[in-house]
Amino acid sequence: xxxxxxxxxxxxxxxxxxxxxxxxxxxxxxxxxxxxxxxxxxxxxxxxxxxxxxxxxxxxxxxxxxxxxxxxxxxxxxxxxxxxxxxxxxxxxxxxxxxxxxxxxxxxxxxxxxxxxxxxxxxxxxxxxxxxxxxxxxxxxxxxxxxxxxxxxxxxxxxxxxxxxxxxxxxxxxxxxxxxxxxxxxxxxxxxxxxxxxxxxxxxxxxxxxxxxxxxxxxxxxxxxxxxxxxxxxxxxxxxxxxxxxxxxxxxxxxxxxxxxxxxxxxxxxxxxxxxxxxxxxxxxxxxxxxxxxxxxxxxxxxxxxxxxxxxxxxxxxxxxxxxxxxxxxxxxxxxxxxxxxxxxxxxxxxxxxxxxxxxxxxxxxxxxxxxxxxxxxxxxxxxxxxxxxxxxxxxxxxxxxxxxxxxxxxxxxxxxxxxxxxxxxxxxxxxxxxxxxxxxxxxxxxxxxxxxxxxxxxxxxxxxxxxxxxxxxxxxxxxxxxxxxxxxxxxxxxxxxxxxxxxxxxxxxxxxxx
Amino acid sequence: xxxxxxxxxxxxxxxxxxxxxxxxxxxxxxxxxxxxxxxxxxxxxxxxxxxxxxxxxxxxxxxxxx
Numbered sequence: 001x002x003x004x005x006x007x008x009x010x011x012x013x014x015x016x017x018x019x020x021x022x023x024x025x026x027x028x029x030x031x032x033x034x035x036x037x038x039x040x041x042x043x044x045x046x047x048x049x050x051x052x053x054x055x056x057x058x059x060x061x062x063x064x065x066x067x068x069x070x071x072x073x074x075x076x077x078x079x080x081x082x083x084x085x086x087x088x089x090x091x092x093x094x095x096x097x098x099x100x101x102x103x104x105x106x107x108x109x110x111x112x113x114x115x116x117x118x119x120x121x122x123x124x125x126x127x128x129x130x131x132x133x134x135x136x137x138x139x140x141x142x143x144x145x146x147x148x149x150x151x152x153x154x155x156x157x158x159x160x161x162x163x164x165x166x167x168x169x170x171x172x173x174x175x176x177x178x179x180x181x182x183x184x185x186x187x188x189x190x191x192x193x194x195x196x197x198x199x200x201x202x203x204x205x206x207x208x209x210x211x212x213x214x215x216x217x218x219x220x221x222x223x224x225x226x227x228x229x230x231x232x233x234x235x236x237x238x239x240x241x242x243x244x245x246x247x248x249x250x251x252x253x254x255x256x257x258x259x260x261x262x263x264x265x266x267x268x269x270x271x272x273x274x275x276x277x278x279x280x281x282x283x284x285x286x287x288x289x290x291x292x293x294x295x296x297x298x299x300x301x302x303x304x305x306x307x308x309x310x311x312x313x314x315x316x317x318x319x320x321x322x323x324x325x326x327x328x329x330x331x332x333x334x335x336x337x338x339x340x341x342x343x344x345x346x347x348x349x350x351x352x353x354x355x356x357x358x359x360x361x362x363x364x365x366x367x368x369x370x371x372x373x374x375x376x377x378x379x380x381x382x383x384x385x386x387x388x389x390x391x392x393x394x395x396x397x398x399x400x401x402x403x404x405x406x407x408x409x410x411x412x413x414x415x416x417x418x419x420x421x422x423x424x425x426x427x428x429x430x431x432x433x434x435x436x437x438x439x440x441x442x443x444x445x446x447x448x449x450x451x452x453x454x455x456x457x458x459x460x461x462x463x464x465x466x467x468x469x470x471x472x473x474x475x476x477x478x479x480x481x482x483x484x485x486x487x488x489x490x491x492x493x494x495x496x497x498x499x500x501x502x503x504x505x506x507x508x509x510x511x512x513x514x515x
Numbered sequence: 516x517x518x519x520x521x522x523x524x525x526x527x528x529x530x531x532x533x534x535x536x537x538x539x540x541x542x543x544x545x546x547x548x549x550x551x552x553x554x555x556x557x558x559x560x561x562x563x564x565x566x567x568x569x570x571x572x573x574x575x576x577x578x579x580x581x
Contacts, residue, residue, distance in 0.1 A: 086537035093530035218552030
């Protein structure tokens with residue numbers, strides 16, 4: 001059963017994993033403060049400076065799944081997968097404008113989640129509930145994908161991929177993760193993120209130097225690509241083809257990123273506006289890393305790893321997601337393959353921890369305290385969040401073990417379409433006046449249309465074949481759904497405001513309404 | 516201080532530059548000129564990562580923390 005295990009790589013992997021787990025438990029005592037409030041447990045007390053925030057946000061946004069799935073996309077679909085690079089370029093100018101304002105608002109009112117902002121701005125529990133639920137359903141499959149990342153890595157170490165023994169490493173790693181997240185809250189991933197990022201940087205720098213040298217240089221890697229993978233499908237008359245798809249994927253993903261609960265959690269844990277702004281300037285370092293990692297997909301094509309008989313079974317099971325692990329196993333000595341695979345696995349733990357904390361914050365703050373026990377003390381609130389963070393992780397493990405991998409991937413694709421529907425209420429409301437009823441209506445329309453658009457593609461692609469005046473404009477369904485949502489929100493807000501102005505001459509701006 | 520912030524608010528327009536560059540996909544969907552073996556499509560987009568970081572840095576250092 002264990003005859004395929006790579007002993008050296010597994011030993012190195014195991015040692016690094018133990019180190020990281022110890023750090024996770026020790027984190028509770030780091031910058032000690034009573035962990036009895038949600039602000040302390042769920043936001044690390046909001047005391048992280050520029051450097052720790054940089055590691056935390058970077059470790060949070062650039063997940064293990066990114067490191068496996070983006071190259072897998074280039075491996076399978078070619079140039080289209082490179083949209084991850086413009087995506088991560090477009091994030092930061094936008095975030096530099098928006099996040100400092102959100103941070104200040106959060107500090108002023110003690111906000112922990114995106115739904116907190118909405119609740120306070122509009123005084124509408126229903127709209128806040130919609131935002132909270134969107135965050136929850138978008139985060140859950142994202143956590144499941146991190147697990148799939150770990151599964152792929154464990155398989156690469158040579159563990160059996162099926163049966164209880166095959167599932168054991170995943171169960172154990174998630175049990176440990178659950179335990180230290182419960183105990184240390186956001187401090188645990190913050191500390192682990194430092195180790196993770198150092199390992200990832202070492203791995204990638206080695207990879208982009210060693211592997212191209214083995215393959216005969218970058219020109220040879222690119223020269224061996226089929227033309228339809230090398231570039232995007234150019235626009236022709238009546239069809240924007242790859243052009244609009246690429247641009248809308250980049251733009252839509254960039255607008256959506258900081259709406260994800262885990263992204264916001266990491267940002268709100270920063271100690272000042274200065275820290276937030278500096279990070280928007282410094283985080284592109286990770287984007288460069290991601291761009292280079294993406295190219296591993298092409299290196300895997302050049303190395304023909306999917307044609308090697310020893311990996312055939314894994315490619316059958318994990319498809320392109322096995323491209324990067326296979327490339328590492330092929331190109332690195334065993335001990336360094338252990339380091340590289342550990343970097344990927346630990347890279348899954350950091351975001352999984354932050355995601356489960358963010359989901360717990362959302363549930364506790366915006367559902368439990370809002371609808372179930374409005375009079376709960378802050379200790380009870382924190383305890384509830386700790387328990388929910390456990391439930392969320394157990395749920396994700398059960399999901400991954402019980403259902404085909406494909407479901408998690410499809411749900412995550414839907415998650416991107418859903419989460420962007422909270423953009424008007426959470427971010428655009430900073431700049432425009434909306435009526436909460438209009439926002440809710442827009443949200444419903446966006447969610448419904450976006451889900452339909454993904455279903456029409458059998459949940460296999462998030463690109464919608466839009467036809468405008470006889471011209472095909474294929475594009476990211478999330479962005480098209482957002483356009484619908486926004487039209488409804490803006491128009492209905494205008495209508496509702498006009499009607500109220502007619503009925504009562506002394507108008508009150510709806511944004512000033514407090515609960 | 517306030518007036519300096521107002522005078523430099525136009526700097527935020529610089530943020531449009533990476534958006535125009537990245538969303539105008541046909542401008543870079545080609546192989547030539549290559550750089551260190553990288554087709555234009557790839558090195559051009561990678562080059563925009565540090566360029567956009569520098570643009571953010573300019574705005575940050577001119578306007579400060581507000």
